[in-house]
Amino acid sequence: MSAPVIEVQGLKKYFSTPRGMLHAVDDVTFKIEEGKTLGVVGESGCGKSTLGRTIIHLHEKTDGKIFLDGKDISDLKKKELKAAREKMQIIFQDPYSSLDPRQTVDATIREPLIVSRRYTKAEIDEKVEALMDLVGIDARLQMAYPHELDGGRRQRVGIARALALDPRFVVCDEPVSALDVSIQAHVLNLLKKLQQEKQLTYMFVTHDMSVVRHISDDICVMYLGQVVEKCEAKELFRNPVHPYTKALLSAIPSTDIDNPNQREILTGEITSPINPKPGCRFAARCKYATDACHEPQVQEEIAPGHFVRCCRCHEIG
Amino acid sequence: MSDITVNAAGARPKKKSEFVRIMKELSRNKLAVIGVVLIILEALIAIFAPLIAPYDPLEMNLAETFMKPCAKHLFGTDDVGRDLLSRIIYGARYSLSTGVLAMIFGVVCGLLVGSIAGYAGGQVDNIIMRILDVIQALPGMLLLIVLASMLGGGFLNTVIAMGVGAIAGNARLIRAQIMKEKSAEYIEACDSINCSKFRIVMKHLLPNTISPIIVSASMSIGNYVVLGSSMSFIGLGVQPPTPEWGALLSDARSYIASYPHLVMFPGMAIAITVLAFNLLGDGLRDAMDPKLKH
Numbered sequence: 001m002s003a004p005v006i007e008v009q010g011l012k013k014y015f016s017t018p019r020g021m022l023h024a025v026d027d028v029t030f031k032i033e034e035g036k037t038l039g040v041v042g043e044s045g046c047g048k049s050t051l052g053r054t055i056i057h058l059h060e061k062t063d064g065k066i067f068l069d070g071k072d073i074s075d076l077k078k079k080e081l082k083a084a085r086e087k088m089q090i091i092f093q094d095p096y097s098s099l100d101p102r103q104t105v106d107a108t109i110r111e112p113l114i115v116s117r118r119y120t121k122a123e124i125d126e127k128v129e130a131l132m133d134l135v136g137i138d139a140r141l142q143m144a145y146p147h148e149l150d151g152g153r154r155q156r157v158g159i160a161r162a163l164a165l166d167p168r169f170v171v172c173d174e175p176v177s178a179l180d181v182s183i184q185a186h187v188l189n190l191l192k193k194l195q196q197e198k199q200l201t202y203m204f205v206t207h208d209m210s211v212v213r214h215i216s217d218d219i220c221v222m223y224l225g226q227v228v229e230k231c232e233a234k235e236l237f238r239n240p241v242h243p244y245t246k247a248l249l250s251a252i253p254s255t256d257i258d259n260p261n262q263r264e265i266l267t268g269e270i271t272s273p274i275n276p277k278p279g280c281r282f283a284a285r286c287k288y289a290t291d292a293c294h295e296p297q298v299q300e301e302i303a304p305g306h307f308v309r310c311c312r313c314h315e316i317g
Numbered sequence: 318m319s320d321i322t323v324n325a326a327g328a329r330p331k332k333k334s335e336f337v338r339i340m341k342e343l344s345r346n347k348l349a350v351i352g353v354v355l356i357i358l359e360a361l362i363a364i365f366a367p368l369i370a371p372y373d374p375l376e377m378n379l380a381e382t383f384m385k386p387c388a389k390h391l392f393g394t395d396d397v398g399r400d401l402l403s404r405i406i407y408g409a410r411y412s413l414s415t416g417v418l419a420m421i422f423g424v425v426c427g428l429l430v431g432s433i434a435g436y437a438g439g440q441v442d443n444i445i446m447r448i449l450d451v452i453q454a455l456p457g458m459l460l461l462i463v464l465a466s467m468l469g470g471g472f473l474n475t476v477i478a479m480g481v482g483a484i485a486g487n488a489r490l491i492r493a494q495i496m497k498e499k500s501a502e503y504i505e506a507c508d509s510i511n512c513s514k515f516r517i518v519m520k521h522l523l524p525n526t527i528s529p530i531i532v533s534a535s536m537s538i539g540n541y542v543v544l545g546s547s548m549s550f551i552g553l554g555v556q557p558p559t560p561e562w563g564a565l566l567s568d569a570r571s572y573i574a575s576y577p578h579l580v581m582f583p584g585m586a587i588a589i590t591v592l593a594f595n596l597l598g599d600g601l602r603d604a605m606d607p608k609l610k611h
Contacts, residue, residue: 086511100524
């Protein structure tokens with residue numbers, strides 16, 4: 001077991017809104033080991049993107065600790081923060097808005113190298129070429145503008161920019177959900193290949209269960225800012241315990257025509273993330289809910305490495 | 318992808334400067350070229366006025382007052398017998414330079430103030446915008462008069478007074494654009510690669526937000542030409558008998574029924590200038606947007 005690259009303890013991110021505190025990320029704890037991928041799944045608005053952005057300091061956290069390679073990076077001064085940020089990068093969901101429309105491919109990939117001030121001009125030229133080869137963008141497109149590229153190529157540019165400074169940890173914020181299905185596989189395979197070559201550690205945010213199954217080692221299921229279940233990817237698909245995870249997994253379309261899966265349809269609306277009640281946040285939609293569910297829930301390890309936040313997990317599991 | 322030159326043996330394309338690209342794009346737009354040619358022509362006329370003008374613009378000739386356009390005086394003469402063509406030629410010097418300089422002053426200050434307000438947001442934005450509100454609450458002409466009388470008349474002070482009046486509008490325009498763009502993901506990406514705030518504003522936000530400013534600025538030059546004339550009319554701008562286009566117009570206003578050519582020719586000069594800058598502005602907007610490239 002190698003040392004964790006990223007460790008998060010009790011991370012919280014609240015946004016203040018006119019109606020109260022919005023609990024986007026509430027008490028999230030996990031580790032990711034070197035070269036591994038943590039998949040984070042959940043429906044839109046559950047705080048999975050905010051979690052990624054808070055870890056890499058694009059948002060300021062409300063509370064909690066973040067460790068990078070064992071070093072506490074939760075409260076850094078400006079200079080150290082810059083160094084830490086270089087080691088953590090992000091690949092965005094929408095390659096149409098994450099590239100500056102007035103910058104060429106070359107300028108976009110070059111920028112992190114210029115800003116870091118670690119390289120001479122000749123070294124940067126060389127690195128840009130190497131990065132373009134690495135992510136598979138034709139050299140002839142070096143001076144092209146983003147609107148001249150298709151979604152897959154744009155996303156490759158975004159990946160090249162993220163990898164320019166040789167990060168340790170990359171947040172992939174739904175990197176394929178804006179792409180055509182045919183291109184999704186290319187980009188996913190590229191991400192896997194890069195992970196193996198560079199020993200990258202990924203946090204892979206998505207709402208697509210089949211994608212997360214393909215790419216993750218471990219999976220976190222998030223609901224309204226909280227991790228409701230966390231375990232190895234295989235274990236999660238084989239033995240989901242939390243009622244929300246079960247409902248989520250039953251939504252994966254089956255390819256077996258004789259044996260269509262029984263969908264569990266959730267009723268009710270997602271409850272408001274603003275000033276949530278102390279109990280289980282899923283209780284309002286959960287068919288197993290009892291009075292005990294409205295008490296604060298603790299995370300329980302029901303099997304080695306399998307964590308669930310549900311007081312009834314033994315009865316219903 | 319027309320401007321991506323692929324060299325032999327798959328060599329990497331050469332980098333072209335943004336300026337060269339915009340100029341090339343501009344040269345493909347016929348209307349913009351007409352605009353540029355007109356502006357260059359007017360500039361040349363202004364620069365070489367003493368060589369081109371057939372008469373001294375200030376020389377009165379009471380024997381030849383109110384002449385209609387004829388071979389001797391192509392544009393006719395005014396109430397004290399000054400040659401109108403010569404006065405318009407010399408007037409280009411004052412009118413063009415007040416217009417252009419006031420525009421530059423207003424745009425540069427507006428960009429600075431607007432981008433700070435838009436990017437910083439919060440209290441900084443609030444304070445800056447409330448000050449601009451006060452400036453904009455005053456009627457434009459009143460502000461201009463107050464400023465000009467504080468600074469005193471004359472060419473440079475008129476330019477500054479007009480420019481100050483334009484800061485608020487330009488700042489508002491750029492602030493709105495920057496607020497729209499600053500939450501885009503590519504700006505977040507800049508944060509994650511440690512771009513400084515200065516770099517984000519200069520390299521990413523301004524290039525993506527400047528087109529409407531350029532268009533409005535190039536079109537506003539025409540307004541400044543007219544505004545500068547109004548100033549000279551009330552005695553706060555360029556002082557008579559300096560032949561400024563607006564001044565020529567206001568001098569001729571009493572004779573508009575009997576000698577319309579006295580109004581027509583300076584009016585045409587102003588109209589052509591406004592048209593030229595509008596054509597250039599339109600062309601620039603298209604040329605600066607890489608998405609509209611053919």
